[in-house]
Amino acid sequence: MSTAIYSIPFLLSGLAVTLTMALLVVVLSLLLGGTLGMAVTYGPRPLRWTVRLFSDVVRGIPILVLIFFVFYGLPATGINLPNFAAATVALVVYKTAQTVEYVRGAVQSIHDGQTEAAKSIGLTFEQRMAYVILPQAIRRFLPPWINGVADAVKGTALVSLLGVTDLMHAVQQVVGRTYDPMPLYVLGAAIYFTINYGLSSLSRHVEGRYAYIRD
Amino acid sequence: MDYHYNFGLVWRHFDKLSYGMLLSLELALLCFGVGIIIGLLLALLHVSGGRLTRTLVAAYVETIRNVPLILLVYLVFYGLPTIINVHYNAVASFVLTLSLYAGAYLVETFRAGLAAVSRGVIEAGMAIGLTPLQRLVYVRLPTMFRIILPSLSNTFISLFKDTSIASVIAVPELTYGANWIGTNTFRTIEVYTIITPMYLATGYAIVLLLRQLERTFAVRRT
């Protein structure tokens, strides 16, 4: 048990890597996924199909397979990235596909009548988006997306298999030295739990705040 | 930079993939089944129980859902045998882990499904004199299952994909088979290119199958 306590600083450095990666993944996937999500709802047909295809394929395979695929596949295309970067790219790809679906779901769930009412007072497409559709869509987008952020944090645990020194990797290393797995696993679980539980509480809070939007 | 593709080496070891795929499906089905039992029991407990029961169920659900699956897998396989006197192989350990994992997610599905059964239908059951237990068995549960069918199919597909985590403790499912071929033939890209459509096709087949089931059984909320 005491070994577990002594290892905490080491675990925390792994946690820093985990959180950094999670943050990068969330921000990048939000930007990419948001853009592609709008493209898949309003773009020209060929673009819609391409993005749809991308999203369906990426979400249809296990995240572990995607990570390995990207990790081993990138060098073959001539791009050589350090482990951390390659793992981040893989997770960004995964999260982007999910974000596309969140955006698509949120925007499409806005009743057509809203678009019609907005049209009938003369608003242009951009104005409709800015003042009517997106304000409503954001409230539907946020709860599943925040949950998705928790998934991103959990997903980072897999990059330990690629040699990235995140929290999971740190836990495994200490276990490897002390041969006393349980306290470490429990400690690691507690850390992950704290972060993710906080995030899902936030998601529930957001959902509650905007519940007045009934339709 | 040139990379010379060689799929032949992969095909030679395809049995690892086909066997792995079957194992993945078996694992998914088994864990799904056990998960349903766990989830249903806990949902019923949560709904009918007191404060303590509800908190305990919630604690179980929240713990499993907020911790990475890979950590849970390690914990059960490497960790548990050191504190309690169990011996199991990798497959058994993974089945235990994934079943508990599935159960945690399914509790919420069942709880929401049960709540979605319309009051009118339950009252109709009361009106013909059914006891609470009879109402549960003959009215509420069957209705609930029809309502949650889409959600169940999504969960099953997720579970099928999660079986790939078993590869980290050397369970010879599809991803492990792919990694084995990759390590031994150095044809990692080729083998991943092959298992990608395998996962996709299986997922799609499951969707079609379940869509057919939905068409037969599912009910819209009233």
Place this chain on the structure above:
Amino acid sequence: MPTSETEASNVMTLRPKGGPAPVVRIRELKKSYGSLEVLKGVNLDVNKGEVVTIIGPSGSGKTTLLRCVNLLERYDAGSVQVDGIEIGYFESEAGLRKPRSERQVSKLRAETAMVFQAFYLFPHLTAIENVMLGLRRVRGLSKQRAREDAEHWLVKVGLSDKLKSLPAELSGGQQQRVGIARAVAMGPKVLLLDEITSALDPELVGEVLDVVRSLAEEGMTMLMVTHEMTFAREASDRIVFMDEGKIGAEGNPDEVLVSTQNERLRSFLRRAGGGRA
């Protein structure tokens, strides 16, 4: 923007009020959905200050006709002119008829504001914000000015105490009155009303019809689709009966509702009853 033809109209318009040119001028309007032809050549004028009501069985095309006037539906052939401007098409330099882009159409739509059966209020905005949105973003009014105008119209429809309420906090009748205020505040050339009371509980219908009646008395030009026969009779200047994509009968309320000889119209009126259909 050039107007298209200037041929003399030979459509009979009974008792036209206002100036010579009708506010809405529809000629040979045709619209199909795939192989289904919904509008088969409709001719209709709405003059300034007139209240024209369209009645007819479901599937006759009356809602489609209305939605063509504010281009929520694009029409395939024929002409729809609002205040002299062809709304759906323009003439290219080569003299060809080309459909207007969505951007051009957007601005034109403010002149033909519509009130919907299902209200479609913006749920994330309060009543006054719902009305202000078009005033600020389409009419370009300042926030202060928009607020004043919006308040004026909401008071007019009887909702002075509900300015800051969200749609979820309002009854159906109140929501519909906000919908009317939102449309009227835009200062449209013609107000389009699409079965605005069909989704309301019976006791809430009256308050909405009162608002419509007072707008009509003040000279608002209106084109209305409704099932409310009694209201149609007392508020309309003209009633148009649509049947299978064409106008079957047209005239003042007495002519159409009481003394018509048109067989199809008579059987429709029998089925529709004297009040709500």
